[in-house]
Amino acid sequence: MKTVAVTATLVGKDQPLSTGDLARACGAEEAWVLQLVKVGIIEASGRPADWCFDSAALRRALAARDLQRDFDASLDAAALILDMSNEIRRLRARLRVLGLDAEAR
Numbered sequence: 001m002k003t004v005a006v007t008a009t010l011v012g013k014d015q016p017l018s019t020g021d022l023a024r025a026c027g028a029e030e031a032w033v034l035q036l037v038k039v040g041i042i043e044a045s046g047r048p049a050d051w052c053f054d055s056a057a058l059r060r061a062l063a064a065r066d067l068q069r070d071f072d073a074s075l076d077a078a079a080l081i082l083d084m085s086n087e088i089r090r091l092r093a094r095l096r097v098l099g100l101d102a103e104a105r
Contacts, residue, residue: 043057
């Protein structure tokens, strides 16, 4: 029987990720994270050395990485795809609340 050790890090408002942590979690360089901020995929303010990221930023960064890897999407295209996907989810949720979703029919 093979033993596997797993290390986990809790990410949240009380325990955010640094730029380096986010880059490592995505298997990328810190310069890539800077580009994510530049194109608006994730938000940060202040100096890059002081940036902190929550779990939502990690999810968006991982999704952007997947779009780049799977579809050779540029970061600008990934930003657009992520924004449109988020808007579709938001609108579908609103339709469900109003009882107008297609699945209810």
